[in-house]
Structures are given as C-alpha cells and as structure tokens.
Amino acid sequence: MRFVLVSFFSLFFALSIGAQPRADEYIDVVFLRGGNSVEGTLIEYAYGKSVTLVTEGGDTETFAWKDIRRVNFRLDKRRLEEIRDDIREELAEIEAEEEQATEAPEVINRKFLHQVTGFIALGQNPSGFRGRNVTTIGGGVAYHLYRQTKVLNFGVGVDVTMMSHFRRENILALTGQIEYPLSRKAHRITPFLRAEVGPAIPFGTPEADEEISQRNVSALIHPSVGIHFAPSGGKTGGVTVDLGYRFMDASFTITNSSLDVIERTVNYRRLCLRGGLRF
Known part of the structure; x- marks a missing residue:
C-alpha cells in the first residue's frame, strides 16, 4: 500500500x-x-x-x-x-x-450657397408690318442665396431681365426658387424641376423721348426643367442648366415728350435657356 x-x-x-x-x-x-x-x-x-x-x-x-x-x-x-x-x-x-x-480634397458643407445665373430669352412680338410677329431676343441675370435639403432646394434673390431688346423693356423682380431633384442619391449629374415666382416691376426708358411715369407690380412665373452637374470629390455647389418658360403681365404708364400719356399692358411669354453657377 x-x-x-x-x-x-x-x-x-x-x-x-x-x-x-x-x-x-x-x-x-x-x-x-x-x-x-x-x-x-x-x-x-x-x-x-x-x-x-x-x-x-x-x-x-x-x-x-x-x-x-x-x-x-x-x-x-x-x-x-x-x-x-x-x-x-x-x-x-x-x-x-x-x-x-x-x-482627400477638403469638403466644405455649408447651409447656404450662392447661385448666379444668366439666361437668353426668345419670344414673339408684333412688328406692326402687315400684322406679322418678329422674334424678340432678351436676357437677364439673377442672384439667389440657396439652401439645399434632402428633399427640396430653396433660393431667394434678385432677378434682372431685359424682356425686349427692341423696346428696351426691363424687369426687376424679387423671386424665390423651389427646386426638386429627381434623384435622391448623390450623383454627378442630377435632373431637377424648378419653379421661380415673385413680384416684378418694370424699369428703364422704352424710347429716347419716353419716360415710364407709373409702374404696377405684377407676378413673374418661371417653371423649368434642368440638370445639375456636381463637382468631383463630394464637394457642394456645381453647374446648372435648365430650359423653361417665363410668364409675366406687365402694366405701366408712359409719358412722351408731347406729354401724351400711354397706358401699356404687355404679356410677356419667353422661352428661356438658363445656365448657373452654384458655389
């Protein structure tokens, strides 16, 4: 043991x-x-x-x-x-x-962006010769302070338009823009729908011996469809191109050198091609 x-x-x-x-x-x-x-x-x-x-x-x-x-x-x-x-x-x-x-490039995410746009406008005006219409060329520039969100983009700013280069009819408008991107995902190229509306008032001198003695405020409406080209590297801003139609009924009173008073109402209908820079 x-x-x-x-x-x-x-x-x-x-x-x-x-x-x-x-x-x-x-x-x-x-x-x-x-x-x-x-x-x-x-x-x-x-x-x-x-x-x-x-x-x-x-x-x-x-x-x-x-x-x-x-x-x-x-x-x-x-x-x-x-x-x-x-x-x-x-x-x-x-x-x-x-x-x-x-x-990696520096990505600056800001709440508000600047947008500068310019456009060419084409329309038809009566020439007074055998009742025929002539093509009227106009244009303008605008500045908007823009805010981008996940669903809609909003802008508010000033729009200056030369509606007719023959008559030297100009419009100053305070407008707001609403932009709806047609894609929720971040792409370099994004189509969108845009609507621009706001009060507008005519200014300028239609003829050398005429003066606008009274102006009436009217509504400017500009729907359009376009494309937004985003910069590379995920940066904000980019370039926009859109095609739309501009509507406005302007009424004003003209006094000429003979002190004749002329009441005018102009129905502006312009096809507009617009380009812009957002930064």
Whole structure:
C-alpha cells in the first residue's frame, strides 16, 4: 500500500512539474507607439507615468507613459512575434488612413450657397408690318442665396431681365426658387424641376423721348426643367442648366415728350435657356 501511494504522488509531482512552462519562456515586453518593442524584466510600473525594465542585455531603460502603446507581463515568447505582426498591421492601417485623409480634397458643407445665373430669352412680338410677329431676343441675370435639403432646394434673390431688346423693356423682380431633384442619391449629374415666382416691376426708358411715369407690380412665373452637374470629390455647389418658360403681365404708364400719356399692358411669354453657377 505504501508503495502504491509513493508511486502515485511521484507521478503527480512529475506531471505537475512537466506542465509548468519554464521561466525562461516568459518575458516582459514594452510596446512603443512608434512600432518598436523592448523585452526584458519589468522592475518598476508607475501607471500613467513611466515603466522601467532591465533588458536582456542588462541595460536599464525607462519609458514615459505617453510613448507606450501597451505592456505585456510574462508574455510567452512564442506569442511575441504574433503580437508584433498585429501591431505592424495596425500601424499600417493607421498610416493608410492618414494618407487618404491627406490626399482627400477638403469638403466644405455649408447651409447656404450662392447661385448666379444668366439666361437668353426668345419670344414673339408684333412688328406692326402687315400684322406679322418678329422674334424678340432678351436676357437677364439673377442672384439667389440657396439652401439645399434632402428633399427640396430653396433660393431667394434678385432677378434682372431685359424682356425686349427692341423696346428696351426691363424687369426687376424679387423671386424665390423651389427646386426638386429627381434623384435622391448623390450623383454627378442630377435632373431637377424648378419653379421661380415673385413680384416684378418694370424699369428703364422704352424710347429716347419716353419716360415710364407709373409702374404696377405684377407676378413673374418661371417653371423649368434642368440638370445639375456636381463637382468631383463630394464637394457642394456645381453647374446648372435648365430650359423653361417665363410668364409675366406687365402694366405701366408712359409719358412722351408731347406729354401724351400711354397706358401699356404687355404679356410677356419667353422661352428661356438658363445656365448657373452654384458655389
């Protein structure tokens, strides 16, 4: 019986000793933020301040807390190279992200944008010769302060229009714009529907010896369909082109050099091709 007990405890002790890894298979490792690591025996660990260890070569080194990425106590030497590889991959990913951030263009997201537009208008006016109509060429420029949302775009601004280059009839309007993009996704090219409305008033001198003595405010209506060309790199703004029709009934009183008073009402109907810059 005694022999059996002695044999059992001897076998248990031998297995216990064999299961314990040797001390030289473990090491303390300090991994630095620059990607390097130092192995040795840790002799001082001041959390938040510094770490001191004796290297395998016998040197004593102290590292500031801000320079340390991680500290491993009694690390299995067989896992040391695996951890180094993981840290190298992590540093490579960080460097790649920093490089992409450096190369990526600066994207400025503002609540409001500026929009400047210009257009050419074509229409028909009676010439007084055998009752025929002649093509009238006009044009204009406008400025709007624009706000882009996820569903609609809104703008408010000033519109100056030369309705007829023959009669020198001009219109000044305070208008608002509503724009509906036909695509919800961000594309370089997006079609849209736009409506521009607002009060307008005529100005200028129709003829050299005539003067507009009285002006009446009327409504300007301009529906259109167009395309928005967005800049690359996800930047805001872009270029717009649209085709539409401009309606306005203007009434004003003209006094000529003979003091004759002429009441005029003009029904403007103009096909407009417009281009704009949004920034």
